[in-house]
Amino acid sequence: MADTPRSGPRADEQVVLLVAGLADLAVSTVGSAVGTVRQLLRRSDGADIARDARQDLMSRGRIALDRHTVAPAHLEVLAQHVLARRATCGGDV
DSSP states (O other), rough: TOHHHHHTHHHHHHHHHHHHHHOOOOOOOOHHHHHHHHHHHHHHHHHHHHHHHHHHHHHHHHHHHHHHHHHHHHHHHHHHHHHHHHHHHOOOO
């Protein structure tokens, strides 16, 4: 790679560099995760940590769903309530 032209690495070299970089990132991430899991398994409050992690993941999931869903129109919701109330009250509303 010392004789690489000034225009940058060729396409095949770029692919190799990207794959090598991704592999290095994956290995370091997995190693870090394994170390964290080992530390958590040594703790005596593992059940509390698992419960807190579950609650955190559920909260994150709720936030993610709220971020990507479209709320119904406010007036549409009110109109549906009025129609439901009319249906149960016999049209007296």
